Amino acid sequence: MITLWHFLAVAAALFGIGLVGFLTRRNLITMFLCAEMMLQGVAINFVAFARFHGNLQGQVFVLFILAVAACEAGVALALFISLYRRRRSLDVTDWQELRETGVPATFDAEPLDRPVVEPEPTLTPAGARPLPPLDAEVPASV
Amino acid sequence: MNLFALSFALETGGQIALAALLGVAGFFLLLPNPRGRFVGPGIALLLSSLAIFGAWLYGHFGNPLPDIIGTILFALFSAGALGFGTVLVVQKNPARGAIAFAFVILSTCGLFLLLAAPFLMAATVIIYAGAIIVTFLFVLMLSHAEGPSDENDRSREPLSGAFAGFAFVGLVLFTLHQTSQAATPSHLLAPVLTAEERKALGEIAAKLEEAEKQLDGDTSTHTASDERVKAFEVAFAPIKYDLYGVVGTSDKDKLAAVRLGSLPTRLEKTAKSGTDSAVLFREDQQARDVLRRAEIVREQTAQLNKNVSRIFQREKPDVDSAKAEVRKLRDEVVLLRGAGDLPASNVRGLGFVLYSEHLLAIELAGTLLLVAVIGAVAITHRKGVAK
Numbered sequence: 346m347i348t349l350w351h352f353l354a355v356a357a358a359l360f361g362i363g364l365v366g367f368l369t370r371r372n373l374i375t376m377f378l379c380a381e382m383m384l385q386g387v388a389i390n391f392v393a394f395a396r397f398h399g400n401l402q403g404q405v406f407v408l409f410i411l412a413v414a415a416c417e418a419g420v421a422l423a424l425f426i427s428l429y430r431r432r433r434s435l436d437v438t439d440w441q442e443l444r445e446t447g448v449p450a451t452f453d454a455e456p457l458d459r460p461v462v463e464p465e466p467t468l469t470p471a472g473a474r475p476l477p478p479l480d481a482e483v484p485a486s487v
Numbered sequence: 488m489n490l491f492a493l494s495f496a497l498e499t500g501g502q503i504a505l506a507a508l509l510g511v512a513g514f515f516l517l518l519p520n521p522r523g524r525f526v527g528p529g530i531a532l533l534l535s536s537l538a539i540f541g542a543w544l545y546g547h548f549g550n551p552l553p554d555i556i557g558t559i560l561f562a563l564f565s566a567g568a569l570g571f572g573t574v575l576v577v578q579k580n581p582a583r584g585a586i587a588f589a590f591v592i593l594s595t596c597g598l599f600l601l602l603a604a605p606f607l608m609a610a611t612v613i614i615y616a617g618a619i620i621v622t623f624l625f626v627l628m629l630s631h632a633e634g635p636s637d638e639n640d641r642s643r644e645p646l647s648g649a650f651a652g653f654a655f656v657g658l659v660l661f662t663l664h665q666t667s668q669a670a671t672p673s674h675l676l677a678p679v680l681t682a683e684e685r686k687a688l689g690e691i692a693a694k695l696e697e698a699e700k701q702l703d704g705d706t707s708t709h710t711a712s713d714e715r716v717k718a719f720e721v722a723f724a725p726i727k728y729d730l731y732g733v734v735g736t737s738d739k740d741k742l743a744a745v746r747l748g749s750l751p752t753r754l755e756k757t758a759k760s761g762t763d764s765a766v767l768f769r770e771d772q773q774a775r776d777v778l779r780r781a782e783i784v785r786e787q788t789a790q791l792n793k794n795v796s797r798i799f800q801r802e803k804p805d806v807d808s809a810k811a812e813v814r815k816l817r818d819e820v821v822l823l824r825g826a827g828d829l830p831a832s833n834v835r836g837l838g839f840v841l842y843s844e845h846l847l848a849i850e851l852a853g854t855l856l857l858v859a860v861i862g863a864v865a866i867t868h869r870k871g872v873a874k
Contacts, residue, residue, distance in 0.1 A: 348548050352602065354544055365652030370642060373638070378584055378588045385595045389599075396603055404606070411610060413852070419859045420859055420862050420863055426866075426867050434637070453641060457640055462633065
């Protein structure tokens with residue numbers, strides 16, 4: 346028989362895993378998904394309590410959580426777009442000048458072994474610059 | 488403080504701490520790191536952490552009551568949620584992370600179903616299907632696929648981050664343990680009627696239809712009518728006995744063998760020991776409704792013989808009205824059989840609660856959604872670069 350405590354324990358573990366992901370990952374999208382996972386843990390708590398008390402108030406609360414999560418998703422994704430436009434990256438560490446004063450900056454010491462990308466072949470410009478065709482309409486100012 | 492209780496608490500604390508430390512080590516090894524990561528040992532550590540967590544859960548809160556299917560489903564769904572959640576956290580590729588998140592949502596929805604919340608299950612699936620597709624689009628738009636990148640292959644403070652998260656979980660679990668020691672039994676409300684009672688009531692309804700046929704036939708003379716009534720009473724006696732086995736006897740018709748049926752015994756009596764699951768129902772509206780219905784069935788059962796014989800003692804016995812009496816009892820039995828199922832009226836009840844008690848909150852949530860849409864547009868809008 347499954348008791349209330351089982352659900353509470355699983356919800357706490359789900360919340361904790363989401364917390365670890367939110368604290369350690371640097372990709373904005375992954376952090377957003379981890380935050381949503383923490384919300385799911387909270388929702389399990391509410392539904393389990395609703396079942397335990399035999400009423401529906403907890404489920405109603407989860408419905409409101411869903412609504413707020415949808416708002417949060419919309420605003421968060423809009424913010425991601427405007428952040429991406431400025432720095433061309435999803436890395437949160439790019440925005441570390443917003444940190445508290447006195448906190449040392451994050452410095453990535455270890456190099457990433459980026460693969461060497463072969464540059465695309467280009468033709469060396471050679472010879473005389475081609476003249477425009479004679480019958481082309483020449484602007485009057487030239 | 489009781490020494491035994493202290494050792495119990497220490498044992499629990501040790502188990503939780505061990506599981507949390509193994510989890511920290513596993514996450515530390517698995518989180519993206521430019522120096523490379525140790526997938527095999529990390530997964531082994533996380534699995535052992537999960538095993539200890541499950542063992543603790545089963546050892547302290549597990550109850551060997553025969554709800555095997557529910558237990559298996561719970562284990563599957565919760566392991567799925569935690570496992571795919573871990574994949575989401577340690578996965579380098581955000582697109583794969585989004586897929587893992589979809590599975591987390593599906594597992595959570597399974598847990599919702601186990602908790603008798605089918606509407607929430609459907610709503611969550613629908614809403615998060617959209618959310619996950621949008622996330623996918625964002626990954627496709629914004630992520631550069633080629634090579635390792637700062638955001639996907641580095642973690643911020645993996646050791647302290649994992650430690651913070653798991654310290655939180657460990658503390659919550661320990662608090663749960665301490666609270667559960669003091670709490671009253673915490674069984675979730677079971678469906679009010681057990682499967683056996685439902686089955687018995689279904690059989691009784693079928694038998695009542697059979698017994699009703701005994702009333703058909705010749706009723707022209709008094710002796711013939713008496714024969715009909717006798718035949719019906721003979722057919723009705725075992726049904727009555729079965730029915731009393733479920734709903735209990737009424738005061739008017741005492742049968743010493745089955746004084747209390749299974750329903751009132753389970754729902755009305757307060758259990759002596761704390762571990763018995765028979766308590767709890769006094770506050771449960773559905774259980775009270777079921778008891779009221781059982782009371783009606785009990786009364787009608789007690790009076791059925793009398794009513795039928797009174798109808799047949801008239802000058803011109805009306806067979807149809809006698810059969811209507813029997814059918815009334817049969818309908819009540821069928822109603823009782825369908826009553827009190829927890830998810831049955833979930834959507835109706837949810838709608839009622841939402842629009843009666845939380846009307847203002849609904850309006851506020853709608854306003855919040857509107858404001859969020861306006862905000863999203865305002866944030867992403869760029870002047871003059873419409874092309």
